[in-house]
Amino acid sequence: MNAIEVHNLGKKFKLFTSPGRRFIEYLSAGRVNRHTDFWALKDISFDIPSGTTLGILGQNGSGKSTLLSILAGVLYPSEGSFNIKGKVSAILELGSGFHMEFSGKDNVYMYGSIMGLTKLEIDNRFDKIVQFSELGDFIYQPLRTYSSGMIVRLAFSVAVHVNADILIVDEALAVGDAIFQHRCFRKIREMQAEGKTILYVGHDTDAVRNLCTQALLLDGGRIIERGDPNYVVNKYYALIADRESAYNEGNLIVHGEIPDEGYETVYNFVEFLNTAKIISPPTIPVREQTIEVNSIPRKVIFSHAPSEIMYSVSIEPFSFLSFAIGIMPGAWDKIPQGVKFDIEILCDGRKVNIFSRVLQPKRNIGDRGWHNFIIPLERFSKKVVSIVFSTSGSGDDLSYGWSAWGWVTLKREIPQPRVDEAGETLKNKADEINSVFVPGKLIRYGNKKIEIITAVICDLEGNPKSGFFTNETVIIRITIKSKENFNQDVTVGCSIRNKYSVIYGMNTYWQKNDLKNIRIGDIVTIDFLCCMRLGDGFYSVTPAVAIVTSNTDIEVLDRLEDHVLFKITNSNTMEGFVDLDAKITWNIA
Amino acid sequence: MTSVFEYRGLIWNFIKRDISSKYVGSLLGLYWSVINPIITLIIYIIVFGVFLKVRIPGSTSIWDFALYFAAGFLPWLAFQDSVMRGSRSIIDNKNYIKKIPFPSEIFPIFITLSEFVNLFIGLGIYLILFLILKGMPTIYILILPLAIILQLVFTLSLAFFLSSGAVYFRDIPTMLGPLFMIWFWATPIAYTIDLIPVNFQWIVQLNPAYYMIEIYRDALFYGKLPEINILVPFLIFSVVLFVISIWFFRKTKTGFGELL
Numbered sequence: 001m002n003a004i005e006v007h008n009l010g011k012k013f014k015l016f017t018s019p020g021r022r023f024i025e026y027l028s029a030g031r032v033n034r035h036t037d038f039w040a041l042k043d044i045s046f047d048i049p050s051g052t053t054l055g056i057l058g059q060n061g062s063g064k065s066t067l068l069s070i071l072a073g074v075l076y077p078s079e080g081s082f083n084i085k086g087k088v089s090a091i092l093e094l095g096s097g098f099h100m101e102f103s104g105k106d107n108v109y110m111y112g113s114i115m116g117l118t119k120l121e122i123d124n125r126f127d128k129i130v131q132f133s134e135l136g137d138f139i140y141q142p143l144r145t146y147s148s149g150m151i152v153r154l155a156f157s158v159a160v161h162v163n164a165d166i167l168i169v170d171e172a173l174a175v176g177d178a179i180f181q182h183r184c185f186r187k188i189r190e191m192q193a194e195g196k197t198i199l200y201v202g203h204d205t206d207a208v209r210n211l212c213t214q215a216l217l218l219d220g221g222r223i224i225e226r227g228d229p230n231y232v233v234n235k236y237y238a239l240i241a242d243r244e245s246a247y248n249e250g251n252l253i254v255h256g257e258i259p260d261e262g263y264e265t266v267y268n269f270v271e272f273l274n275t276a277k278i279i280s281p282p283t284i285p286v287r288e289q290t291i292e293v294n295s296i297p298r299k300v301i302f303s304h305a306p307s308e309i310m311y312s313v314s315i316e317p318f319s320f321l322s323f324a325i326g327i328m329p330g331a332w333d334k335i336p337q338g339v340k341f342d343i344e345i346l347c348d349g350r351k352v353n354i355f356s357r358v359l360q361p362k363r364n365i366g367d368r369g370w371h372n373f374i375i376p377l378e379r380f381s382k383k384v385v386s387i388v389f390s391t392s393g394s395g396d397d398l399s400y401g402w403s404a405w406g407w408v409t410l411k412r413e414i415p416q417p418r419v420d421e422a423g424e425t426l427k428n429k430a431d432e433i434n435s436v437f438v439p440g441k442l443i444r445y446g447n448k449k450i451e452i453i454t455a456v457i458c459d460l461e462g463n464p465k466s467g468f469f470t471n472e473t474v475i476i477r478i479t480i481k482s483k484e485n486f487n488q489d490v491t492v493g494c495s496i497r498n499k500y501s502v503i504y505g506m507n508t509y510w511q512k513n514d515l516k517n518i519r520i521g522d523i524v525t526i527d528f529l530c531c532m533r534l535g536d537g538f539y540s541v542t543p544a545v546a547i548v549t550s551n552t553d554i555e556v557l558d559r560l561e562d563h564v565l566f567k568i569t570n571s572n573t574m575e576g577f578v579d580l581d582a583k584i585t586w587n588i589a
Numbered sequence: 590m591t592s593v594f595e596y597r598g599l600i601w602n603f604i605k606r607d608i609s610s611k612y613v614g615s616l617l618g619l620y621w622s623v624i625n626p627i628i629t630l631i632i633y634i635i636v637f638g639v640f641l642k643v644r645i646p647g648s649t650s651i652w653d654f655a656l657y658f659a660a661g662f663l664p665w666l667a668f669q670d671s672v673m674r675g676s677r678s679i680i681d682n683k684n685y686i687k688k689i690p691f692p693s694e695i696f697p698i699f700i701t702l703s704e705f706v707n708l709f710i711g712l713g714i715y716l717i718l719f720l721i722l723k724g725m726p727t728i729y730i731l732i733l734p735l736a737i738i739l740q741l742v743f744t745l746s747l748a749f750f751l752s753s754g755a756v757y758f759r760d761i762p763t764m765l766g767p768l769f770m771i772w773f774w775a776t777p778i779a780y781t782i783d784l785i786p787v788n789f790q791w792i793v794q795l796n797p798a799y800y801m802i803e804i805y806r807d808a809l810f811y812g813k814l815p816e817i818n819i820l821v822p823f824l825i826f827s828v829v830l831f832v833i834s835i836w837f838f839r840k841t842k843t844g845f846g847e848l849l
Contacts, residue, residue, distance in 0.1 A: 013847055026757065073690035075846035092688045101610055110606065113599040114689055 001085070002047045003166055003197035004071065008080035009044040011066050011221075012037050040066040041221045044080070048214075050165075053188075053198040055208035055229055057236045058218035064201045067218070068092060068170050071199065086165025086197070089115060091156065098151065104139040108158055115162045125161045132183070133157035153180055160187050166197045185211065205233045258372050259322050259411050267313055269323075269389075269408035270299040280307035289404070293370060300326075300404040305339045305391040309405075317381045318413045324406030325359060326370040331403075332361040339393045339403040343375075346386040359403070370406055377410075446545070446558035450490060450518070454479045455543035457566050468532050470570040470579055476528040478543045480558070482518045489514035490557070491548040492526045497540050497562065503577055506530075509548040533579040536570040593694050603699040608706060622710050626666055630659055630714075637779050645781055652722050659718060660810040661778040661802040663711030664736070668744055668798070669769050671704035675748030676755050676762045683849035693842050694835075697748035705741065715809060727812030736804045742827040743801060749834035753841045756848050778802060797826055 014035040016022040021034035041063045048054050058064045069075040071082060072090035097114050098107050108129055112122040130139050133153045143151060160167065167188075188198060188211060200212060208215055208229050215232035217225040217239070225235045269276075270288055278286050286309060289302040303309065325341045338360030345352050354375055359367040391403050455478045456464040468474055476494055491514050493507025506528060508514045515524060540562035547555040593600075637643045637658065638651045645657045678700040679686065679693060686693050712733070719726055755761040776798045777785065785793060793799050800823035807815045 022757075069687075069846060074687055076843040088690070090688075090690060097685055097689055099606060099610065102606065106606075110602055113596075113602050114685070114691060116691070118598060 001050050002083075003050040003052070003085055004048040004199075005083040006044055006046050006071075006080070007082065009041060009067075009070065009077050009082055010039060010079040011041040011063075011070060011075065012039050012078040014038075039221055041070075041077075044221075044223060046216065046223065046226065048197060048199075050085075050197055051192070051195045052214055053192055053200065053212045055212035055215040055232075056199065056201045056218060057203075057205065057208060057215060057232060059239065062218040063221040064218055065092075065170060066221075068168055068199065068201055072168050084166065087116070087162075088166045088168060089159050089162040089164030090168040090170075091159045092168070092170045098143055098155065100144040101142055103142055104135055104146070104154055107143055107154070108139070111155070111158045112162070115158070115164075117162060125163075129154075129157045129161050132161070132187070134180070149180075156180075156184060160184075160191070164196075166199070167191060168199045168201075170201045205236060209233055259320070259374055263320065263322070263411040263413055265409045266316060266319065266412050267410035268299075269311060269387075269405075269410070270301055272311065273301055273309070275311070277310040278307065279310070280304070291404070291406075293406075298407050300324075300406040301389070301408060302404045303389075303391050305393040305403055308388055308390040310386055310388045312384065312386050313410060314384045315377050315380045315382065315410075316412055317378075319377045319381060320411045320413065321354075321375045321377055321387070321408075322373070322411045323408040324370045324372045325357065325403070326406055327359050327361050327367075327403050329361075329368070332368070335362065335393060337393060338362070338367070339391055341403070341405075342388075342390045342392070344388045344390070345377075345380060346388065347380055347383055372406075374411070444558070444560050446556040448558055449484045450480050450482045450486075450545045450557040452478060452543050452545060452558045452560055452563075453481050453523070455494070455541060455560065455563050457541060457564050466565065467567045467569060470535065470568055470574070471531060471533060471581075473529065473531050476530065476541055476543075476564075478526045478528075478545075480524050480526070480545055482520055482522045482524075485520050486518040486547075488547050489516055490518050491515070491546050492524075492544070493546070494528060494541050494543045496534075497542065498537055498577060503534065503539065504530075507544075507546075507548070514548075532568055533581065534568045535574055535577050535579060536568060536572075537577070538565060538567050540565050593692055593698065596692065596695055599691070600695055600699045600702070603695065604703045607699065607703040622707055623714065626663060626707075626711055627714060629666070630662065633658060633662065633779055643780055643784075646783060656715075656719060656722060656810050657781070657806065658779060659715050660806045661776075663715050664708060664740060664805045665773065665776070665778055665798070665802060667705065667708035667711055668740060668801070669773070670707055671701045671744050672747045672751065673762065673765050673769065674704055675700045675744065676751035676765055678748065679752040679756050679845060680759070680762075680849065686845050687849055693845055694749075694838060697745065697752045697838075701741070701745050701748045705737075708737065708740070712809075719809070726809070729808055729812045729814060732804070732808040732815065736801075736808055739804065739823060739827055740801055742831050743797065743823075746827065746830040746834040749831075749838040753838045753845075756845055757841070772796075772798060776802060797823060800826075 014022075015038050016025075016035050025032055025034045044063075044067065056064050056067065066075065068090070069092065070077050071084065072088060072092060074090075074092065097111050099110065102110070105126075108126065109119070109122055112125075113119070117125075130136070133139075133150075133156075135150060135154060138146065138150065139154075146154075185207075188200075191198060192211075198211075200207065202208070212229045214227065215225075215229040216223055217232050217235050219239060224239075225232050273286075273288050280286055280303070286301065286303040286307050288299060290297045290299055292298070301309065321343070327335070327339055338358050340356070340358045342353060343355035345354055354377075355373065357371070359371070361368045389405055389408070455476070457466070457468075458464045458475050458477055459468075460473060460475065462475065462477070465474075478492055478494065480492065482490075489509075491507050491509040493505065493509070495505030496503045508526070515526075518524070541564040542559065542561050543563055544559035545557040546559070547557065549555075634651075634655045638654045643654055644651070645653050648654075675697050678696040682696050685691075685696075716726070751761055751765070775792060776796055777793060782790070782793055782799075800819050803819050804815045804823070807813050807819075
């Protein structure tokens with residue numbers, strides 16, 4: 001027998017950008033359309049046999065809570081139907097029916113009667129509830145004197161003692177201390193043994209693995225997997241990893257050229273957005289927004305396509321237009337055709353297109369992230385021009401085209417004296433290379449008796465690069481400068497990491513090739529020639545200089561965490577981080 | 590309504606909790622429910638009875654006017670308070686409606702019932718006033734329960750309409766303040782119907798609150814049976830409105846979960 005049957009369930013929310021629009025729609029009795037539809041759930045069908053413990057997994061916004069709210073009877077489905085046999089006790093939010101001024105006992109009676117129990121039934125269970133909640137005499141105190149954990153314990157105790165046939169638990173077990181959690185799980189097992197049906201929703205995959213007999217994975221309001229909990233949990237992890245990498249790619253990568261200190265900002269377009277003339281359909285917003293790139297907040301102009309933003313500015317000599325373009329990761333799947341970014345300049349009655357680029361992040365991984373550009377405006381110098389930033393697209397669902405113009409500024413080059421000292425020049429060179437990626441928060445430690453001046457990764461010709469292919473041979477070149485005379489051996493090493501762990505680390509100590517006889521002022525270049533047996537993805541190099549007496553006794557002189565970033569591209573001929581270069585043979589017996 | 594009846598224990602718990610929570614922590618507690626209407630009553634009697642010298646027809650006594658006014662004003666006050674609070678009953682209890690599955694009809698019902706405590710306090714004040722000024726009330730005081738039930742039905746209907754409407758238009762509870770002020774002055778409570786020019790009297794005839802108040806005044810002040818052309822139209826009107834309001838509430842409550 002099925003305890004719960006769900007057929008083609010769907011839930012549509014109408015999204016309004018303002019209450020006024022909702023009001024207009026009501027007034028017109030459906031003749032005017034001012035909303036966008038959002039399907040929180042679509043085509044949900046499943047049966048749950050009695051006695052099943054079903055775990056529902058999914059990322060935030062996947063529709064889990066909407067589904068539970070519908071099954072609990074709080075929300076009404078927009079389409080489809082469901083059928084529940086038996087009494088339901090739902091814990092959608094622990095303690096939501098509690099009143100702080102009243103005693104725990106009053107609240108138990110209140111909560112119990114909300115759950116549909118009579119006074120007599122609560123009388124009979126009261127002692128058990130108090131015992132389970134371990135509140136003791138606190139039960140006679142007003143709830144405002146309780147700690148949050150106590151409130152949760154009380155709420156859970158009442159909910160499990162309602163004696164319902166179906167228990168719906170929404171992320172409730174994650175609270176409470178370890179002992180109470182333990183007791184909750186035991187209680188749930190007892191209920192399982194009694195043949196109750198339990199619906200458990202949460203991010204606690206261990207709970208799903210251990211408690212549930214079946215699991216369901218929701219994504220984007222649809223069931224994408226259903227079956228054995230272990231299998232579904234693995235799928236859930238895969239989903240999260242996908243999102244994680246999409247997030248990283250979307251927010252951490254910065255391509256192209258970024259102006260250094262050699263430029264000064266003359267005009268920040270983002271700050272003057274309110275003075276710009278914006279041409280876009282009224283339903284399409286154009287606004288300023290702050291996003292984080294590598295944990296650094298940066299201002300962008302957020303403009304759904306199609307839109308045109310026009311500024312009037314005067315161009316000084318030696319001016320450059322510096323900007324980035326990018327599409328928010330959440331929109332990638334929604335706009336297969338991509339978004340076209342154009343910049344046109346109206347000058348002396350003529351229109352000149354100075355920039356045009358289509359980003360198709362769904363199809364083209366290289367189009368993800370932020371793309372920086374610096375465009376010289378020399379030919380417009382000493383003129384007042386109109387600059388038009390426009391976005392357009394060819395996809396059908398442009399409302400999702402979350403495209404943005406990043407940190408748009410007008411720059412002017414300032415001549416900068418370069419220090420002629422060898423080390424400083426090298427440092428500048430290193431900055432130039434590293435600026436291909438915006439470095440994150442620089443973590444550097446060590447006593448600096450020897451300093452790392454540069455660390456780069458280059459091809460065999462010695463040209464610094466930041467992108468390589470799997471199995472390409474590269475040189476990691478570390479240049480150090482000593483500030484003291486050393487009698488001990490000096491060890492130089494580097495390790496290669498991805499965001500999860502160290503992939504490989506090597507140093508001169510292990511290879512018995514330590515630097516000897518280092519004098520003050522010495523500049524030494526150390527090359528690590530290595531073959532990049534790495535899979536597709538982003539990696540970092542952490543260079544370090546140290547005095548190593550043994551594997552555990554290390555005096556760090558200088559160490560730059562994740563100093564160099566590089567990308568390995570693989571043409572989809574393997575998976576994972578490491579190319580183990582498998583030689584496959586086969587024969588038919 | 591059968592499912593709501595099953596929840597009568599819960600409604601009763603809610604009412605108890607509502608009333609006690611209102612007075613938990615306030616120093617004079619329940620006394621404010623007595624003091625506030627008395628102060629308002631005195632102000633109106635001074636302004637209308639003493640300064641403006643309003644008298645009821647066939648009497649020159651200010652005390653007759655005072656009792657006439659109190660017989661209409663005290664039920665009105667309870668009516669106004671329960672409709673105003675009832676209109677917020679759904680949006681104020683969104684914690685329950687979004688999280689716990691049970692019939693949301695309970696909220697306008699229990700708020701209205703709990704606010705009816707004020708009516709009983711008001712009627713108590715009136716009867717004490719009456720005993721002091723006039724002595725024992727007549728046998729027609731027995732009509733009072735009918736007046737109360739009719740008021741309850743009328744108030745509940747408005748609470749159903751407005752509490753559900755407020756979910757869709759959040760401005761409704763705010764709009765009610767000025768609307769009730771207009772309604773109060775459009776109803777002959779602080780003055781008598783014969784003070785209204787003849788060509789405006791039809792407005793009063795269309796005002797359900799006038800009928801409601803008139804029944805109270807017959808029972809409490811005039812001591813006579815309500816006229817048929819007052820009682821019957823109001824009875825039919827209240828019952829029909831009540832049925833429509835429940836239908837409306839049922840129709841619209843499917844949206845509560847997502848709009849709150």
